[in-house]
Amino acid sequence: MPGKIINNSFDALVIGGGIAGGEAALNIANNGFKVLIIEKDLSIGGKMILLSKVFPTLDCSACITTPKVSEISRHPGITIFTGSEVKNIAKIKENSFEAEVVRNPRYVNVDDCTGCQLCEEACPVLVPDQYQYNLVGRKAAFIPHSIASPRAAAIDIENCTLCGACEKVCPAKCIDFTQETETYHLKIKTVVLATGFNLFDPLKIPRYGFGQFKNVITSMQMERQLAPTRPFSTILRPGDGKVPDKIAYVLCTGSRDATIGNPICSQICCMYSIKQAQLLMGALPMADVTIYYINIRSFGKGFEEFYDQAKGMGVNFIKGKIGKISETDKGNLILRYEDINENIVKETEHDMVVLSVGVLPNPENSSFFPNEQLKLDPFNFVYQTDCLASPALTSIHGVFVAGTASGPMDIPDSILSAGAASSEAISYLTQKK
Amino acid sequence: MEVEKGKTFKYLREKKGVNQEVKDNLKHFTKIKKVILDALKEKDLTVEELTQQLKMPKHEVVYYLMSLVKYGFVKTGVIDDMDEYFNYKISK
Numbered sequence A: 001m002p003g004k005i006i007n008n009s010f011d012a013l014v015i016g017g018g019i020a021g022g023e024a025a026l027n028i029a030n031n032g033f034k035v036l037i038i039e040k041d042l043s044i045g046g047k048m049i050l051l052s053k054v055f056p057t058l059d060c061s062a063c064i065t066t067p068k069v070s071e072i073s074r075h076p077g078i079t080i081f082t083g084s085e086v087k088n089i090a091k092i093k094e095n096s097f098e099a100e101v102v103r104n105p106r107y108v109n110v111d112d113c114t115g116c117q118l119c120e121e122a123c124p125v126l127v128p129d130q131y132q133y134n135l136v137g138r139k140a141a142f143i144p145h146s147i148a149s150p151r152a153a154a155i156d157i158e159n160c161t162l163c164g165a166c167e168k169v170c171p172a173k174c175i176d177f178t179q180e181t182e183t184y185h186l187k188i189k190t191v192v193l194a195t196g197f198n199l200f201d202p203l204k205i206p207r208y209g210f211g212q213f214k215n216v217i218t219s220m221q222m223e224r225q226l227a228p229t230r231p232f233s234t235i236l237r238p239g240d241g242k243v244p245d246k247i248a249y250v251l252c253t254g255s256r257d258a259t260i261g262n263p264i265c266s267q268i269c270c271m272y273s274i275k276q277a278q279l280l281m282g283a284l285p286m287a288d289v290t291i292y293y294i295n296i297r298s299f300g301k302g303f304e305e306f307y308d309q310a311k312g313m314g315v316n317f318i319k320g321k322i323g324k325i326s327e328t329d330k331g332n333l334i335l336r337y338e339d340i341n342e343n344i345v346k347e348t349e350h351d352m353v354v355l356s357v358g359v360l361p362n363p364e365n366s367s368f369f370p371n372e373q374l375k376l377d378p379f380n381f382v383y384q385t386d387c388l389a390s391p392a393l394t395s396i397h398g399v400f401v402a403g404t405a406s407g408p409m410d411i412p413d414s415i416l417s418a419g420a421a422s423s424e425a426i427s428y429l430t431q432k433k
Numbered sequence B: 001m002e003v004e005k006g007k008t009f010k011y012l013r014e015k016k017g018v019n020q021e022v023k024d025n026l027k028h029f030t031k032i033k034k035v036i037l038d039a040l041k042e043k044d045l046t047v048e049e050l051t052q053q054l055k056m057p058k059h060e061v062v063y064y065l066m067s068l069v070k071y072g073f074v075k076t077g078v079i080d081d082m083d084e085y086f087n088y089k090i091s092k
Helices: A019-030 A061-074 A118-122 A165-169 A219-226 A269-283 A303-313 A411-431 B008-016 B020-042 B047-054 B058-070
Strands: A004-015 A035-038 A078-081 A084-093 A096-103 A182-193 A197-199 A216-218 A246-253 A288-293 A316-327 A333-339 A344-350 A352-357 A359-361 A399-401 B074-079 B086-090
Touching (some): A004 A411, A019 A078, A019 A182, A019 A411, A035 A084, A061 A078, A084 A182, A118 A165, A182 A411, A219 A269, A246 A333, A246 A344, A269 A303, B020 B047, B047 B058
Parallel strands (some): A004 A035, A004 A182, A035 A078, A246 A288
Antiparallel strands (some): A096 A182, A316 A333, A333 A344, B074 B086
16 A cells, blocks of 8 residues: 555546445436446445345345446446545535545456356355355355356455465466555546445344344344345254244344434334345245334335235234343243333244344545535434435535435435435536536 | 466465464364365264264354355255254265
8 A cells, every 4th residue: 555546537426336326326427427436345236236125016136236237337437446445535626526546456357357256166265255244154266246246256365365276277367466456546526425324233232142142143134045145045043054933023223222322213124124024924934923113114105005915924013122132042032022012021932033233324424525524414424404405415515415325215215315416416517517 | 576477376475475364264164164074975964963073063063064055065955854954965
């Protein structure tokens, strides 16, 4: 650090290559502007590309995301830097920013890689696969996931033994350990913040036993188990490989809870849990699925009908607040909870517990602008200066916000928000031409 | 500096070295992979049976076994009569 320094210019810088950033970039580029997407991960597509299905339509998530991602990748007006980070953005003058972007080495020439996975086969190392939320391992030479874009290998240099096995078998000779960090100094006219959200870490609620009891998993781990590109052949308990029979969902894990610093509703947990419950009943027809909730917030179009559909399928809904989860000798889990309707404390045994984790702000947003003040709201999401009339405006003129960077929202709302941000950015660019 | 294509790993190995933790992790996985595959060579086994043979925590057996399934060393076999546990077999 720093290796090569490269200067370049773009009309718009989109930070984040998830569904909101991708949609915003496409809209801006389709209007003839030159766009750069900076994605810190090795693939664009964000969290949506890793989901099983979407609610309330139960459409395949990957089937929606992959054509979009492909369109973004092939667009002549869009340049994508994966594995890259924005270090800082300075406003030089009106309608002009300068950004410093660091592109970390992938140790693979993406243009030459055919995605044959021979390097992955040859690599002797195994480390937890972050794209399967650590349910299985992956190699140090790996393709992030089967629908990654770009579908090219990467070397996890922190875990690589530098044995050279990958390089020896690569038919395209695209592995290159001489790659170094590149620093880009970019002139840009507008910025779209589409940095998404972080998921709540349930280790912060020790009484739920996540990490300690192996059959307590997060909703994202269950999402991976339900996805077509799943880690196991079917739904299994990570603690002992058993096919679970009684599955419990604990809603509001890390949401609406001032004790862990997040008093607001995450807006998506009720519905994604109901979706997963329906998918589980399809995958495991004999299973009992129980959802423990404080309130079911089915506020969107078709959401209440989706909730009714789950009840009709036999999903149990218990208005109850979980006090503690403990484990039996067989790895089953005992949920001690307050039955809010009956006003008594009860205990029930389940095979597996899924914690429906909430949405947290991405703390990186405030670090991008050392010389300007990007205002945040009381919950540390990007503040929308005119939430009702122009929801994409931020406290910095020329910087717009898209998707969950401004607060918890579901996929259709993220796409709508990206539409608003791109319209504002296009209008800004057109006026300043 | 000119580095021969196809042997660039040597350049980085000389430049930065490999830390002990990474080497230890490789040794650990190689050993576990061998004991799991050796056990499955004898007969098809469930996670429970593998755990008893290998004297490893069940969740670790699941993690390594599923990783071996992912990379094609092991195949999922049949489920037991209670529809609870699968057995696993070596891929031929």
